[in-house]
Amino acid sequence: METFQPPSVASLDHILPQEPLLMMGAGPVPIPHKVAYANSIVINHLGETMNKVIEQVKEMGRYVFQTSSRHVLGVAGPGSAAMEMAICNLVDPGSKVLAICNGYFSRRMAEMATRVGAQVTTVDVPDNEAAEVETIEQHLKQGGYQTLTIVQGETSNTVYNRNLEAIAKLANSYGCMVIVDAVCTLSTMPLEMDRWKVDAVITGGQKGLSSIPGVSLLAFSENAWTRIEARQKPITHWCLDALLADKFWNQKSYHYTAPVSGILALHEALRLVCEETLPRRFGRHETCSKALQRGIEAMGLKLLVPERVRLNSVVGITIPDGISGDAVRTHMSRVHRVEISGSFGLNIVRIGQMGEQSRAHNLFRTLHAFGSSMQYAGAVLDLPAGIAELEKGLSEKYSA
Ligand SMILES: *Cc1c(COP(=O)(O)O)cnc(C)c1O
Numbered sequence: 001m002e003t004f005q006p007p008s009v010a011s012l013d014h015i016l017p018q019e020p021l022l023m024m025g026a027g028p029v030p031i032p033h034k035v036a037y038a039n040s041i042v043i044n045h046l047g048e049t050m051n052k053v054i055e056q057v058k059e060m061g062r063y064v065f066q067t068s069s070r071h072v073l074g075v076a077g078p079g080s081a082a083m084e085m086a087i088c089n090l091v092d093p094g095s096k097v098l099a100i101c102n103g104y105f106s107r108r109m110a111e112m113a114t115r116v117g118a119q120v121t122t123v124d125v126p127d128n129e130a131a132e133v134e135t136i137e138q139h140l141k142q143g144g145y146q147t148l149t150i151v152q153g154e155t156s157n158t159v160y161n162r163n164l165e166a167i168a169k170l171a172n173s174y175g176c177m178v179i180v181d182a183v184c185t186l187s188t189m190p191l192e193m194d195r196w197k198v199d200a201v202i203t204g205g206q207k208g209l210s211s212i213p214g215v216s217l218l219a220f221s222e223n224a225w226t227r228i229e230a231r232q233k234p235i236t237h238w239c240l241d242a243l244l245a246d247k248f249w250n251q252k253s254y255h256y257t258a259p260v261s262g263i264l265a266l267h268e269a270l271r272l273v274c275e276e277t278l279p280r281r282f283g284r285h286e287t288c289s290k291a292l293q294r295g296i297e298a299m300g301l302k303l304l305v306p307e308r309v310r311l312n313s314v315v316g317i318t319i320p321d322g323i324s325g326d327a328v329r330t331h332m333s334r335v336h337r338v339e340i341s342g343s344f345g346l347n348i349v350r351i352g353q354m355g356e357q358s359r360a361h362n363l364f365r366t367l368h369a370f371g372s373s374m375q376y377a378g379a380v381l382d383l384p385a386g387i388a389e390l391e392k393g394l395s396e397k398y399s400a
Contacts, residue, residue: 021333023357024366025341026155026314027184028206028213030356031265032272038264039212045258053267054249060270061217064186064209064278065201067193071220073242073249074266076259079183079204081240082216084112086179086200087149088235089220089228089242093117095146098139098176100131100167104156104344105181109149118147130159130309133166140174147177153185155207156344158305158316165196172197177224183207187273188285188313188354199224205262208313210355211269215262269355286312288358291393292351295367299386301374304348316348320379325349327377328370335376336369360394 023030031039043049061072075081087109091097097118099110102125113120123139125131131150139145148171153160161167168178177199182191186203193201199221205211220228220242228242235241239256248255273281289312293303296317304316319325325342329349333339341350351357351366367390371383 017337019337021337021339022362022365023339024351024362025339026207026350026352027204027354029210029352029354030362031210031212032268032356034268034272035211035265038268039261041261041264043260043264045260046252046254050258050260051252053263054252057217057263057267057270058249060267060274061219064270064273065193065219066191066195066278067201067219067221069193069219069221069225070250071222071225071242071246073218073220073245074258074263075216075218075240075245076214076256076262077216078213079181079202079207079216080108082183082202082204082218083109083181084237085240085242085245086202086218086220087112088116088237088240090177090179090200090224091116091118091147092231094119096144097121098123098136098145098148098171100136100148100150100161101125102131102151102154102157102159102161104154105183106149106151106154109151109179109181113147113149121145125159127157128159128305128309130162131167133163133170136167137170140171140176143174145171145174145176147179149179149181151181152191153182153189153311153313155184155311155314155350157346158311158314158348158350159309160305160311162309164191168196168198177221177227184313184354185311187278187281188358189282190278193219193221205266205269207352207354209266209269209273211266212262215259215266217266285353285358287394287396288360288363289313289315289353291390292353292363292367294393295363295386295390296370298389299367299371299374299383300381301379304346313352313354315351315353316343316346317351319347319349323374323377323379328373331373331376332369336365336373338366338369340366340370363390363394 179200183204188208206213
């Protein structure tokens with residue numbers, strides 16, 4: 001007689017909705033068919049076929065990161081694992097870190113650096129503002145910082161750090177290495193790792209790249225790699241050790257069994273980015289997001305962040321007084337089968353504009369679902385005006 005009996009559970013057919021929801025939140029995002037198909041394949045994690053795949057992933061990664069660095073690596077894990085890999089390999093215990101905090105995700109880097117045992121100084125950027133170069137320079141002048149962490153687009157409150165390039169170059173001139181979180185922004189807007197003097201770029205699969213969650217990519221600069229190689233003793237995290245990961249990513253040998261299906265999916269996602277080219281992909285994202293933003297405003301709603309520092313990859317919309325954001329989102333999912341995100345503590349909802357989300361057909365469906373669910377929840381707005389403005393914004397420049 002077994003002590004533990006098998007539980008009676010429903011098959012996925014009974015759990016998953018018959019019509020999948022259109023994922024228009026802050027990630028994961030819809031994935032192209034080729035990515036989904038690649039994700040269904042398992043091959044040997046070592047050997048000739050995998051070697052070819054890895055070579056191409058690195059080559060495409062260098063294009064997407066805009067770097068000639070030989071240190072493009074993947075990690076089996078979420079964007080946060082790539083973040084932790086960058087931090088625990090580059091930040092030594094006791095070293096000084098300047099952590100620019102715009103919100104939830106950038107603060108995570110400060111937290112990770114603290115756990116590594118670094119002396120972390122946080123710079124708290126006020127709400128609805130980007131980090132300013134002068135403020136950062138005042139800190140850097142005080143001296144001794146080995147590492148600076150910064151997010152390009154703060155998904156949590158939809159702020160765009162528009163001075164990233166200047167801040168990275170400035171930190172570099174002070175001999176301070178720069179770690180950039182580009183999880184939601186990579187391939188949706190310009191980021192030039194080499195030219196901007198960035199030492200580590202972090203990304204995840206399920207946002208800008210429109211791949212699956214759980215397999216992430218990062219790149220270290222040659223300078224960063226020199227620091228990693230000069231380390232006196234191995235880091236605590238065996239799985240995240242960049243020198244061990246290098247065995248798989250650059251030396252065709254074993255570290256841990258790579259997430260082969262997810263890497264194949266990432267390969268296809270990157271290949272689609274290369275096929276589209278970065279300039280056209282940036283153009284598509286900008287046009288789509290701006291058109292959506294104007295559509296939302298034309299309906300009579302307000303966007304959270306002023307245009308100067310507004311992120312295009314994720315749009316934050318203020319919920320009018322007396323309306324429940326949760327009720328809006330629930331109605332949207334249930335009736336229109338479109339899912340968007342709430343937020344961490346702010347009275348906003350967020351609509352993602354990353355990768356496949358930035359397509360005209362998805363925008364029309366989402367804006368209609370959003371507007372009519374707002375009305376259902378009691379908001380007074382002009383839905384046709386919003387849709388007309390979206391149409392205008394999309395047809396003016398670009399057909400997505
Ligand atoms: C989503 C996100 C993360 C975290 O990615 P996970 O895959 O959830 O770990 C980090 N930074 C930013 C800017 C993000 O948008």
